[in-house]
Amino acid sequence: MDLNHYPASELTRLPPQKRTALRLAEACLARIAERERDVQAWACIDPEHVLAQARARDAEAPRGPLHGIPVAVKDIIDTCDLPTEYGSPIYAGHRPRADAACVALLREAGAVILGKTVTVELAAYHWARTRNPHHLAHTPGGSSSGSAAAVADFMAPLALGTQTGGSTIRPAAYCGVVGYKPTFNLVNRAGVKPLAESQDTVGLFGRNVTDVALMTSILTGAAMPDWRSTEVSAPRIAAASMAWPTRVHPLVSAAMQKALARLARAGARVKNLALPLPFEASFAAHRTMNDYEAWRALSHELLRHADQLSTSMLARLAEGARITFEAYRDAQTVIARCRSALDEIFTGYDVLVTPSVPDEAPEGLPNIGDSTFIRIWTAMHTPTLNLPVFRGEKNLPVGMQVIGPAGGDPRTLACADWIHRTLADQSV
Numbered sequence: 001m002d003l004n005h006y007p008a009s010e011l012t013r014l015p016p017q018k019r020t021a022l023r024l025a026e027a028c029l030a031r032i033a034e035r036e037r038d039v040q041a042w043a044c045i046d047p048e049h050v051l052a053q054a055r056a057r058d059a060e061a062p063r064g065p066l067h068g069i070p071v072a073v074k075d076i077i078d079t080c081d082l083p084t085e086y087g088s089p090i091y092a093g094h095r096p097r098a099d100a101a102c103v104a105l106l107r108e109a110g111a112v113i114l115g116k117t118v119t120v121e122l123a124a125y126h127w128a129r130t131r132n133p134h135h136l137a138h139t140p141g142g143s144s145s146g147s148a149a150a151v152a153d154f155m156a157p158l159a160l161g162t163q164t165g166g167s168t169i170r171p172a173a174y175c176g177v178v179g180y181k182p183t184f185n186l187v188n189r190a191g192v193k194p195l196a197e198s199q200d201t202v203g204l205f206g207r208n209v210t211d212v213a214l215m216t217s218i219l220t221g222a223a224m225p226d227w228r229s230t231e232v233s234a235p236r237i238a239a240a241s242m243a244w245p246t247r248v249h250p251l252v253s254a255a256m257q258k259a260l261a262r263l264a265r266a267g268a269r270v271k272n273l274a275l276p277l278p279f280e281a282s283f284a285a286h287r288t289m290n291d292y293e294a295w296r297a298l299s300h301e302l303l304r305h306a307d308q309l310s311t312s313m314l315a316r317l318a319e320g321a322r323i324t325f326e327a328y329r330d331a332q333t334v335i336a337r338c339r340s341a342l343d344e345i346f347t348g349y350d351v352l353v354t355p356s357v358p359d360e361a362p363e364g365l366p367n368i369g370d371s372t373f374i375r376i377w378t379a380m381h382t383p384t385l386n387l388p389v390f391r392g393e394k395n396l397p398v399g400m401q402v403i404g405p406a407g408g409d410p411r412t413l414a415c416a417d418w419i420h421r422t423l424a425d426q427s428v
Contacts, residue, residue, distance in 0.1 A: 004027040021069075035155065041147075044085075050115070067110030069157060075117060106218060120142040138363050161202075180204045181377075182383050184381035187201070194297045239256070241354075338379075342382070387423070
């Protein structure tokens with residue numbers, strides 16, 4: 001197997017003579033050279049700079065757990081040695097003077113920053129040029145389009161993204177990789193372009209749960225989860241349901257039921273859970289909060305550079321401008337009530353599960369897909385993961401979403417790892 005196909009957690013266990021930073025960087029760059037014209041995952045990549053970083057890592061003692069491992073970085077996250085253009089012509093050629101905190105911490109652990117991945121415009125509402133590596137006519141999802149596609153297409157073993165609505169979990173689901181949105185504010189956001197600051201969260205992409213747990217450990221200082229815990233081998237799982245605004249494809253629904261039955265046979269305690277009525281109001285409340293905050297966060301771009309914003313961005317910002325402070329506070333109240341109800345629910349369960357997306361990735365790049373099953377959990381500030389455990393009728397990935405209690409990331413990761421290993425890839 002080529003080095004660029006290994007999960008990051010396996011790369012760290014390879015003997016030094018088999019996996020040097022230079023050999024790994026060269027393998028990733030070769031894959032990018034082969035596939036980038038089709039996938040278009042990268043906003044900026046400097047191969048000579050990548051190789052220079054790799055040679056420097058090979059010439060020194062190991063710095064940390066990710067020594068010599070390439071990491072892709074979403075282009076709304078600042079890097080001091082590469083342009084950060086936020087997916088917008090407004091910031092063409094912009095060169096930050098400092099790394100974002102998450103980038104600096106990964107460098108300190110020995111990571112090689114491979115390049116900047118494509119994001120949709122200002123990580124918000126428009127679409128981008130990246131294509132789904134499983135079928136180039138289909139969307140990879142947004143807004144962390146390039147990060148998910150780069151990991152899925154074996155261009156990079158790890159990537160950073162962000163999520164304000166569904167921007168990590170949705171592209172992870174459509175591209176068939178593990179995506180992880182930690183508890184809100186668990187990962188420091190300094191140096192990340194704000195959109196809606198009550199929701200913005202740094203997201204992580206890898207090929208398995210151990211990969212994203214390893215990155216989380218580096219970014220937070222938290223210990224790795226206890227994968228061997230006897231409690232994790234019998235997790236309490238709730239299949240969450242309510243009147244979702246979007247209908248799940250019948251084949252995806254059937255696959256979820258098969259998966260839950262398999263988990264129960266493997267020892268999980270699985271129950272169905274109808275979420276209480278206040279949760280149905282959380283969809284509109286989340287959008288109200290996001291649009292209200294985004295209009296203010298992007299006030300400079302709107303005031304000074306409106307001619308360089310997309311029509312879809314302008315239309316959504318116009319909606320935000322009409323939201324009153326009173327409506328914003330009402331939306332906050334709805335979300336606060338749901339968070340309180342969720343705290344009570346999690347006294348009886350370790351994790352909740354839903355489909356990550358209602359169906360496979362739509363055809364056509366302008367439709368970045370559906371985030372119905374994702375965005376309310378962003379509003380709840382809970383840790384969530386996409387597990388690539390299904391494939392649909394067109395053989396495109398469809399994921400299962402695992403949701404844990406706010407602040408309960410280690411156990412959520414451990415349960416998600418057990419679920420991921422228990423469920424073999426199955427067709428819906």
